[in-house]
Amino acid sequence: MDAHVEKDAVEVGDDRRTLPEEPPPAPLDPASPQASGAGRTGGTDGPGSTGGTGGGIMALSLPYQVVVAVALAVVGVFACVHLGMVFLHVAPSNTLTKQNGRAVDDWIYPEFEQNWKLFAPNPLQQNVSVEARAEVAAADGTRRTTGWIDLTAQDIEAIRHNPMPSHAQQNQLRRAVDFYFNTHSDDHRANGLRGRLSEQYMRRIAVQRLDALPALAGSDVRRVQLRAVNRPVPAPRWSNEKPKSSPTYRDLPWWRITDADRSAGAGADRKPADAAPHRTEEAR
Numbered sequence: 001m002d003a004h005v006e007k008d009a010v011e012v013g014d015d016r017r018t019l020p021e022e023p024p025p026a027p028l029d030p031a032s033p034q035a036s037g038a039g040r041t042g043g044t045d046g047p048g049s050t051g052g053t054g055g056g057i058m059a060l061s062l063p064y065q066v067v068v069a070v071a072l073a074v075v076g077v078f079a080c081v082h083l084g085m086v087f088l089h090v091a092p093s094n095t096l097t098k099q100n101g102r103a104v105d106d107w108i109y110p111e112f113e114q115n116w117k118l119f120a121p122n123p124l125q126q127n128v129s130v131e132a133r134a135e136v137a138a139a140d141g142t143r144r145t146t147g148w149i150d151l152t153a154q155d156i157e158a159i160r161h162n163p164m165p166s167h168a169q170q171n172q173l174r175r176a177v178d179f180y181f182n183t184h185s186d187d188h189r190a191n192g193l194r195g196r197l198s199e200q201y202m203r204r205i206a207v208q209r210l211d212a213l214p215a216l217a218g219s220d221v222r223r224v225q226l227r228a229v230n231r232p233v234p235a236p237r238w239s240n241e242k243p244k245s246s247p248t249y250r251d252l253p254w255w256r257i258t259d260a261d262r263s264a265g266a267g268a269d270r271k272p273a274d275a276a277p278h279r280t281e282e283a284r
Contacts, residue, residue: 086112110167126230129153130173132206135254136219143222151209176202177228180252188253202226202252203261211262227251 057065085107088097097104129152137143152173159165180202183195190196206224210216228250235241 082107082112110171113171125233127233128174128177129229129231130177130226131229132210132224132226134206134210134216134221134225135223136216136221138219146216148227149210149213151206154209172205176205181228199255200261203255203257207257207261221257223254223256225252225254 057068060068085104088100088104089108091097129150131148131150131152133146133148135143135145155169155173158169162169176198179194180198183191183198185191190199203224206226207221210221210224229247230250231247232244234245
């Protein structure tokens with residue numbers, strides 16, 4: 001009789017068999033470590049368990065928590081201040097920009113400069129380039145005037161395919177020309193000390209660029225002249241706009257080069273420039 005009952009307990013249809021049920025686990029001793037660990041919320045082995053310790057910053061010791069919290073606060077404050085300064089820099093003139101314009105400029109220039117002339121009323125629709133030509137003296141004393149050399153094209157070539165172009169390659173020429181035009185009248189009269197400084201800055205940029213050209217190796221640059229060339233950006237095909245297609249030129253005066261206009265390394269191995277005192281001359 002017992003054998004027949006046991007056989008019926010383990011047999012299932014289609015000759016499938018099931019293992020006998022395991023006995024229930026024995027109760028734990030309340031004083032054991034396993035019992036105290038199982039009593040915590042979530043247990044130690046459940047899917048939402050944290051193993052009894054916190055994650056993230058809370059897993060660090062108190063001194064490290066303080067350091068991380070301070071670092072995050074500093075980064076957050078810097079990000080907020082930077083975004084605020086950039087917003088004030090590109091925003092239209094208002095009370096805040098008038099009262100804090102100097103602080104905004106000190107923060108933005110030169111590394112964070114923004115030139116977003118994309119919106120009305122004055123979107124940027126021209127490509128501005130700087131060209132230079134020079135009067136050079138050869139070793140035998142003869143002089144000649146070079147053709148116009150596109151300095152902006154040199155910068156573009158250095159920037160193209162360069163993931164980290166220098167600030168000078170991106171902005172030096174443009175900022176120098178803006179500096180000059182903002183401190184001179186239409187007939188090239190300097191407006192005070194800043195105007196004379198802008199002339200000196202332009203001369204030194206031109207001399208450094210020209211002295212580095214292999215075509216002028218062995219020649220001495222005596223005078224330079226620069227010009228700004230504005231080339232209109234063509235209108236898109238779908239636009240009815242008809243901008244000017246021809247470039248416009250604004251020639252700067254001829255400037256005589258002095259030793260002060262050369263870098264220390266460039267001036268050491270060259271003949272002295274003309275002894276006449278520095279003055280600006282109109283191109284003839």
